[in-house]
Amino acid sequence: MFFARKDRDIVAVEIGTGKMVAVVANVGRDGLVRILGVGEGPSAGVRKGEIIEPEAAREALRDVIAQAEESSGVEIMEVYLALSGGHLECALQSATAEIRGEEQHIDEEDVAVVCRAAEEAQLPPDRLHVATLPGVFRIDGGEPVARPIGMVGHRLDGEFLVVNGVASRLKNIISRVQELEIRVEDVVLSPVASAERVLGPEVREAGALVVDMGAGLTHFAVVAEDRVVHRGVVGVGGDHVTQDISRAFNLPRTNAEELKTQHGTVEPAAFEEGETIELKARSGFAGKRLLARELAMVMRARWEETFEIVREQVPEEMLAVLGGGLVLTGGGSHTRGVGALAERVLGLSVAPAHTGGLAGNIDTISRPELSTVLGSLIWAQCRIEEERERENFGRRFRRVLQQVRMML
Amino acid sequence: MDMKNGRIRNGAPGRVASGTRVIGIGGAGWHMLRAVAARHAEGMSLAEVNTDLRASEVLEGVARHPIGGKVTRGLGAGGDPEVGARAAEESAEAIGDAVGDCATAVLMLGLGGGTGTGAAPAIAAEAKRRGARVVALCALPFEFEGRRRAEQAGRGLEALRAACDVVFAFENDLLARALPEESGVEEAFGLCSEMLARMAVGMHRALVCRGIMDLDPADLARVVGSKGCRIGWAEGSGEHRVNEALDRLADSPLLGGAESGRPWDIVVQVTGGPEMSLSDVQKVTRRIRRQFGEEDVSVTLGALVETAMRGRIDILLGAAESRAVGDGLGAAAKEVRENPGPVERPHRNGTSRVPHVKAVRQIVPPPPPPPPPPAPSMDAGIGEMAGLAAAGDGDAADEDQGNLDPGEAEAMAELAMEGSSGEPVLDEPTAAPGDEAAEAMGAESGDGLFSMDNGEEEGGDDVRFGGSSAAGRGMVQGALNFESPSRGRFDKTEVTMYKGENLDIPTFMRRRLRITTVE
Numbered sequence: 001m002f003f004a005r006k007d008r009d010i011v012a013v014e015i016g017t018g019k020m021v022a023v024v025a026n027v028g029r030d031g032l033v034r035i036l037g038v039g040e041g042p043s044a045g046v047r048k049g050e051i052i053e054p055e056a057a058r059e060a061l062r063d064v065i066a067q068a069e070e071s072s073g074v075e076i077m078e079v080y081l082a083l084s085g086g087h088l089e090c091a092l093q094s095a096t097a098e099i100r101g102e103e104q105h106i107d108e109e110d111v112a113v114v115c116r117a118a119e120e121a122q123l124p125p126d127r128l129h130v131a132t133l134p135g136v137f138r139i140d141g142g143e144p145v146a147r148p149i150g151m152v153g154h155r156l157d158g159e160f161l162v163v164n165g166v167a168s169r170l171k172n173i174i175s176r177v178q179e180l181e182i183r184v185e186d187v188v189l190s191p192v193a194s195a196e197r198v199l200g201p202e203v204r205e206a207g208a209l210v211v212d213m214g215a216g217l218t219h220f221a222v223v224a225e226d227r228v229v230h231r232g233v234v235g236v237g238g239d240h241v242t243q244d245i246s247r248a249f250n251l252p253r254t255n256a257e258e259l260k261t262q263h264g265t266v267e268p269a270a271f272e273e274g275e276t277i278e279l280k281a282r283s284g285f286a287g288k289r290l291l292a293r294e295l296a297m298v299m300r301a302r303w304e305e306t307f308e309i310v311r312e313q314v315p316e317e318m319l320a321v322l323g324g325g326l327v328l329t330g331g332g333s334h335t336r337g338v339g340a341l342a343e344r345v346l347g348l349s350v351a352p353a354h355t356g357g358l359a360g361n362i363d364t365i366s367r368p369e370l371s372t373v374l375g376s377l378i379w380a381q382c383r384i385e386e387e388r389e390r391e392n393f394g395r396r397f398r399r400v401l402q403q404v405r406m407m408l
Numbered sequence: 409m410d411m412k413n414g415r416i417r418n419g420a421p422g423r424v425a426s427g428t429r430v431i432g433i434g435g436a437g438w439h440m441l442r443a444v445a446a447r448h449a450e451g452m453s454l455a456e457v458n459t460d461l462r463a464s465e466v467l468e469g470v471a472r473h474p475i476g477g478k479v480t481r482g483l484g485a486g487g488d489p490e491v492g493a494r495a496a497e498e499s500a501e502a503i504g505d506a507v508g509d510c511a512t513a514v515l516m517l518g519l520g521g522g523t524g525t526g527a528a529p530a531i532a533a534e535a536k537r538r539g540a541r542v543v544a545l546c547a548l549p550f551e552f553e554g555r556r557r558a559e560q561a562g563r564g565l566e567a568l569r570a571a572c573d574v575v576f577a578f579e580n581d582l583l584a585r586a587l588p589e590e591s592g593v594e595e596a597f598g599l600c601s602e603m604l605a606r607m608a609v610g611m612h613r614a615l616v617c618r619g620i621m622d623l624d625p626a627d628l629a630r631v632v633g634s635k636g637c638r639i640g641w642a643e644g645s646g647e648h649r650v651n652e653a654l655d656r657l658a659d660s661p662l663l664g665g666a667e668s669g670r671p672w673d674i675v676v677q678v679t680g681g682p683e684m685s686l687s688d689v690q691k692v693t694r695r696i697r698r699q700f701g702e703e704d705v706s707v708t709l710g711a712l713v714e715t716a717m718r719g720r721i722d723i724l725l726g727a728a729e730s731r732a733v734g735d736g737l738g739a740a741a742k743e744v745r746e747n748p749g750p751v752e753r754p755h756r757n758g759t760s761r762v763p764h765v766k767a768v769r770q771i772v773p774p775p776p777p778p779p780p781p782p783a784p785s786m787d788a789g790i791g792e793m794a795g796l797a798a799a800g801d802g803d804a805a806d807e808d809q810g811n812l813d814p815g816e817a818e819a820m821a822e823l824a825m826e827g828s829s830g831e832p833v834l835d836e837p838t839a840a841p842g843d844e845a846a847e848a849m850g851a852e853s854g855d856g857l858f859s860m861d862n863g864e865e866e867g868g869d870d871v872r873f874g875g876s877s878a879a880g881r882g883m884v885q886g887a888l889n890f891e892s893p894s895r896g897r898f899d900k901t902e903v904t905m906y907k908g909e910n911l912d913i914p915t916f917m918r919r920r921l922r923i924t925t926v927e
Contacts, residue, residue, distance in 0.1 A: 235904035244914035
């Protein structure tokens, strides 16, 4: 109990395609996460959630870290890193352990054995285990339980969502942080983090689909009975929308971006037939007039397709039982009409994002774009709590990041 | 077809070019065609052109087009290219029928005899006139077939070079090196036919099918058209299909002796089922790179998903030594490379130029998939494909010995070098059904810019390979091809694929939405 109730500063970092963010928070003795400071800036050298220009990415991150340090007054030594990327794959793995000991009480070690066995599934040499999400257990084939420790049985079966990624890309992103002499305490999967942020406890229990519409990627996570049962990513995001607009109307990217943010919608009917949008001429740009409905059509086509892909990747039976509906987040969720479109394609009703769980000056940062990084803080806080509990038992749970570190 | 302005201008207006027509010419061509028929692919049709119809049986699914009935009285060209050429002249209509309205014509023949050598240039010219891109896959005679055939082959190759976009000329003598000494002639010809058949299907896949990653035709032409280009192929199936295919590829007989550590320029066409993943494709590239010695090896990859390939993978590889690359280029291509013309290169951020836009443009969608082909009539393996007992056109070989000047065997590729020279690539759109004006928009490199109309800047009416075009696919995909300089913001990223679709291509384009331009 020595460390148990000491307050602690934690930092979450997201190296996104559109922006980079670092948020510093303090986890108080009461377990509440208080935001101390934020650094936020445009991203560089990142596409589709992956580093393509390491130096540019590192420098952009350096600025953001400095900004966060300044606004929080905390020197950043270690961070929780939100991890995304089209290369991340997940698989449902199950494993079994025989319970040792006379009394056959299930302890931490037994859970760890099952967990490790599930993680040991064969991976191609270029892939690395990234995370094992909390799973369900069955004792002697009985009903599923979330926390088997302390229960009695002969056999413990566990089923986990095990996530792996391409080693070189994991290294690529983690190295950017380490180059700034900052330790990566742990990695948090982006959709898992977003779900932490936008789903309240009741919705988590009832089950919901979270779709995080980022600039580079669209993540999704299915949460049921308070745990992530499925996650995935579509390698399409707001950048694609901008590209589509730029190609459809023959516009430079900056103008396309402007069109998207100012007039963007996925509802062609929001405009009159024949209504046009005019982009004023300016230096280096001759100006442009286009049909507003066609802009909406182009955007709609992209998001509709993206939701369709999400739908195809979530098993039908999983979708059928999500009582909490659908929560959209990420920058793309600002798009007008996108909720109705998602409802239609995914067959779920949109629920508002949950905004609790954080304290401090959060008004300025309660934006969908920051769901992932804020969710990472909540996730980190939960892990810290769990660890404190475990430390009471005198045993440390094996960290998945150890593996990542070993290869760095 | 006129690709200059990103527009189509078909020789025969109103007709829609699509698919690949594989045309076997002469006796050797028939044998090659038979090997192709055994591995029929979607969107591919087969035609036989011959002066002598007695010798060969009718192949199932192959349209037969006899030529030179008067000149040869149906008895063949007698090993005389003159007769072959006259037969082609006489039967212009039959040749027209044989060529049809394909987007790509693949001519298969043995050089050195009468019909193939004599008629092929005329057939190539007709295909070109009709707007097709023309590829010739031919076998040069064995040394032992004699000087006369070698000389005839040399002249025939010259004529073919002038008429085709790419000519792959295989020196049959390489077979002797590839096969064990005790191998029979049948086995040798069988291997040659197998290779050329694979290449025909590979060409079709690369040039006509819409893939995950499309091979740049310019790359394809550069390598395949190079002198001494080696071809390797392999298939794998089952759980370990990728490794299996790669292991077999390493043992590919005609790749033998390709030394690692030299500057190889490699094109690879990978075809798999819908389950094929990007990591499979990456694995292929990595292994090939390693096999050829990493350094100075350039690997250009095309990947295609075919539902019929479920659980299987097919790799076809062409490798040419880099220094040989360019040797095979036609004069026209060299000229284009050196004087890329007044096509303006758009700035990366797309602000350098405001294209001149026509009042209305259509986004031409990919055409609907071609109807399923008839079930393959044969399921022949290498052994069963043995044939070509008599080389060339099935004529008796000359007795006298002679050597073919290796220089004569140099393959030619007449291609536009926009892609390689870094110039923006004009798309080669193909008319989609119902698209009467075929006013397809061309996509150009640069961030999100379309090249609609570059005016009448480029002269000439010749059909050329565009850098990263997707001719025959009706896709406005040029600007987004794998490894092309024009993927804009997604340059340097992996192509986002989902179920065989390239999601980096704007959805509205793939979904055929029409965008009007407001004046």
